[in-house]
Amino acid sequence: MTHAPLPEELAGQLAGHFGRRFSRGESSRLQHGRDESVHPPQLPDGVVHAENNDEVALVVRLCAAHGVPVIPYGVGSSVEGHVLAPCGGISLDLSGMNRVLAIHAEDGDATVEAGVTRKQLNDALKGSGLFFPIDPGADATLGGMAATRASGTNAVRYGTMKDNVLATTTVLADGRIMKTGGRARKSSAGYDLTRLLVGSEGTLGIMTELTVKLYPIPEAISAAVCTFPDIDSAVQTVIQTIQLGVPVARIELLDALSLKAINTFSKTTLAEAPTLFFEFHGSPAGAEEQAQTVQAIADEMGGTHFQWATRPEDRSRLWQARHDAYFACLQLKPGCRCFPTDVCVPISRLAECIAATNADIAQVSIPIALFGHVGDGNFHLVVLVDPANDQEMAEAAWISQRVVERAIAMEGTCTGEHGIGLGKRKYLVAEHGEVAVDVMRALKAALDPANLLNPGKILPPARVAAD
């Protein structure tokens, strides 16, 4: 897509206000114009590092006056092209807004700037007895996680960002600064602007501060790993666990190829077969009871090698291996990139969805690992491609389209936690229907009439009227 160059008057204003925190250099623009996925980079015209609400508002106002797009940027760990600049404009880097503003231990909430990462928040919580549970693989910023409605391994117990953002400070398209939500645990006071912003990927406003829920660190945490003869028996174990209402904190599936990658990458000796990783949170008796219930289910389903890990160092090694799965898989094919998929289906359809997907995988030449947060019905394919290889990209696109269409046909979603960005726009109408997408467009037009906040993301181009 071609677009007008950055107006020199705007460049001068930004340079005047931000000095060295405004850059038009190639390396900075390249860093801010690409993400972790296969999307080819699309560079912004400049990068501003903002350090407070007023600076964010200033950038938005200056850019609005010149009709120039603004693209919020955290650490660039998203995977659907969210931070790319298909219409040019200014990448607004919020990683310098990284102050933990308040920790209310008694109320179980914290207020942070949007550039605080999840690990930074958990470091700040040390000694408080509390933790923040949402953990996408990367050490993403909380602003970015809110923008994509992220989740991760703990969501089956603690929910997603939608459930854990209580309040925001948000800069609107006209530069006004808005507060949404509040610190009460529930409210029926007016439209839920907080949850409209969570998942809006920077297209309705730029979240600059968040108040998030915290949770007491469980008295006892134990972990377990169990190998299964096939994917289906593992998935049936998950389904029964969820249906029994066992309050498991994490329940993750990895396929044989993922385990092979992990063993190589993490020097582990796990069985290279379909495997479930579990974590149990509770009182010592409660966590043990959960584990026993799940072990009984796994036994019935043919699970073997049910191994416990209650010592913190064993748990950490186990879960580090799980968290490294993505990077481990990337090493299966040196120099490759990942073509991400992220479907989520009602759990009753999960086994069927994975089986059909594995049948597709058997038909292509590229390596594809499968793992995911199956307690939610969410799984990823790590489709390993050389982006320069058209044949591989075509196979990846075919697999991706097949799994998305299958998930939608099963009343699921094209994205459980990554977001739409550029990559999944083409499925938005298939998933939600034309009317809902029209309403999304109306909301976008109401809040960003000039289409300058992260333009081109989420919403597919409008329909051409039928003749």
Place this chain on the structure above:
Amino acid sequence: MTHAPLPEELAGQLAGHFGRRFSRGESSRLQHGRDESVHPPQLPDGVVHAENNDEVALVVRLCAAHGVPVIPYGVGSSVEGHVLAPCGGISLDLSGMNRVLAIHAEDGDATVEAGVTRKQLNDALKGSGLFFPIDPGADATLGGMAATRASGTNAVRYGTMKDNVLATTTVLADGRIMKTGGRARKSSAGYDLTRLLVGSEGTLGIMTELTVKLYPIPEAISAAVCTFPDIDSAVQTVIQTIQLGVPVARIELLDALSLKAINTFSKTTLAEAPTLFFEFHGSPAGAEEQAQTVQAIADEMGGTHFQWATRPEDRSRLWQARHDAYFACLQLKPGCRCFPTDVCVPISRLAECIAATNADIAQVSIPIALFGHVGDGNFHLVVLVDPANDQEMAEAAWISQRVVERAIAMEGTCTGEHGIGLGKRKYLVAEHGEVAVDVMRALKAALDPANLLNPGKILPPARVAAD
């Protein structure tokens, strides 16, 4: 407010389509033009009983063509004037849309028409091993509960309607039928229209079908009741319970006057002192462990008469008494109405908020009972007034304003679960700020440009521009 009479052409169209299900009779209009609160009735010009999505869409389209408002109606159990007709128009009664459309036991969700009540849904779930936990006092419709973002006694464990509505079918202001959300447990696919609609009180669209989450009936349920020397020690028990992360299912505070009312109404012999009601859900061992932990906290805080109830009939009697508290309080002053309050504050401020409120209560002549869902920081005053008595109404208004302003000053909300309706509009700006309320107005204008969906609710009249 005066408004134009119902156009005869529209009346003829409605009569033609709906026959006896369209009424302009006084009794039907009166029934649909008042609610459970002190708001003086404001009658619609007519009532239509719709039985399916297409009929709802038809009413909306016909009314839109004549510029006539449409006010959705369930069973009229709301308390902030939500169903009143300050601008006239058609009350659209959805109580006939009462089919349970699907129960997906494996996935833990059900799809219902908006007129299904919470008790009806739980009756339909009998034998499935599942239940729907959200329980405002009244046997409200699920559509009405979604519209007001309702909760109740179980919210501390199971969340509110915001957390439990997965998907909707919604009729828009132009009569189009929209699907929002889906049956996947999580999704990052586009703007969260479902949560924008939940709590929008019929002003953005009319929800006609809902998919809601269900939960496994716990293996063990036990209840307990405990008396305290004063409100503060009861509240401190709540705070410690929550901060320890005890997954208590219900934790309810009632003051001495509420207990007196309950004893009279329910023929119980509970101590007439500040009291906590608890319910514990889990495995037998887990529920017992929770109860023991809470009993230890209560003991430390000076709680006495910690009584258990594990037999279903004892639990039922106890909780029936709690559920009857509102009606029991109404009997304290025959012929009175309730002026409702519904604040919710961060739990660290709860004891202080209640203490200051009790100091206010000591200054007025009218009887005021206090109880609430204190695990969430939410409590109600049952302010008993004769609506025809100006002095009593003035005292009630003073108490209400004081408690709301106090809650907002404590970073809380003017309404935890009742909604804004007509009664709390004046506090919306104080709670959210002018910018957020302007954004709410922009959303309303985008989705209902002619202001015909439940006009006059939620949004305060727009500011007059300063000179």
